[in-house]
Amino acid sequence: EVQLLESGGGLVQPGGSLRLSCVASRFDFSEYGMSWVRQAPGKGLEWVSGFSGNTGSTYYADSVKGRFTISRDNSKETLSLQMTSLRAEDTAVYYCAKSNLPIVGATAFDYWGQGTLVTVSS
Amino acid sequence: DIQMTQSPSSVSASVGDRVTITCRASQGISSWLAWYQQKPGKAPKFLIYAASSLQSGVPSRISGSGSGTDFTLTISSLQPEDFATYYCQQTNSFPLTFGGGTKVEIK
Numbered sequence: 260e261v262q263l264l265e266s267g268g269g270l271v272q273p274g275g276s277l278r279l280s281c282v283a284s285r286f287d288f289s290e291y292g293m294s295w296v297r298q299a300p301g302k303g304l305e306w307v308s309g310f311s312g313n314t315g316s317t318y319y320a321d322s323v324k325g326r327f328t329i330s331r332d333n334s335k336e337t338l339s340l341q342m343t344s345l346r347a348e349d350t351a352v353y354y355c356a357k358s359n360l361p362i363v364g365a366t367a368f369d370y371w372g373q374g375t376l377v378t379v380s381s
Numbered sequence: 382d383i384q385m386t387q388s389p390s391s392v393s394a395s396v397g398d399r400v401t402i403t404c405r406a407s408q409g410i411s412s413w414l415a416w417y418q419q420k421p422g423k424a425p426k427f428l429i430y431a432a433s434s435l436q437s438g439v440p441s442r443i444s445g446s447g448s449g450t451d452f453t454l455t456i457s458s459l460q461p462e463d464f465a466t467y468y469c470q471q472t473n474s475f476p477l478t479f480g481g482g483t484k485v486e487i488k
Binding site for chain 2: 294303
């Protein structure tokens with residue numbers, strides 16, 4: 260069974276930085292697109308950023324563009340999200356999610372991690 | 382960006398009821414739509430892709446239909462484990478967007 264394990268969440272002050280990691284296992288990580296999806300407390304799902312397949316193309320929601328950077332290390336089967344200039348509205352559970360198809364482009368997500376909570380507060 | 386609008390935002394139903402949730406896209410997305418189920422404190426669970434294809438392991442009482450801008454998720458006979466929040470997501474283009482969610486509650 261596919262496993263995705265996030266880490267790196269925590270409490271950070273407004274304007275601060277945080278780096279999230281997601282370690283993947285039990286599938287060919289390099290072949291699939293990966294994304295970060297977040298959920299503010301009591302709210303719905305919001306896609307944040309993603310990699311499309313193994314082309315190296317990256318995508319961002321407007322709400323995080325210029326502040327967040329997604330990266331992946333296929334040799335370590337790890338997806339990362341570097342978050343800077345954090346704001347209160349970035350407070351959320353951040354999920355790592357695997358694309359359901361090994362294609363380039365937008366996809367659905369068939370496996371999700373358990374999530375890591377990021378709280379931005381002074 | 383493609384906006385996804387779900388209705389209703391919540392529905393109260395009893396075990397055995399038929400429940401239908403609607404998702405509308407702000408522009409045509411062909412059949413590029415997925416559905417998820419989420420229970421409190423848990424990660425979303427993948428139910429349906431390409432508007433109507435059931436993910437392996439998902440019970441057949443759950444089905445999806447639609448194309449273009451209008452889509453539906455139907456639970457033919459609601460079971461206790463189906464009480465949850467359901468989200469649609471367009472997979473047509475980046476940025477990926479989700480509907481606001483529909484909470485299925487016990488009547």
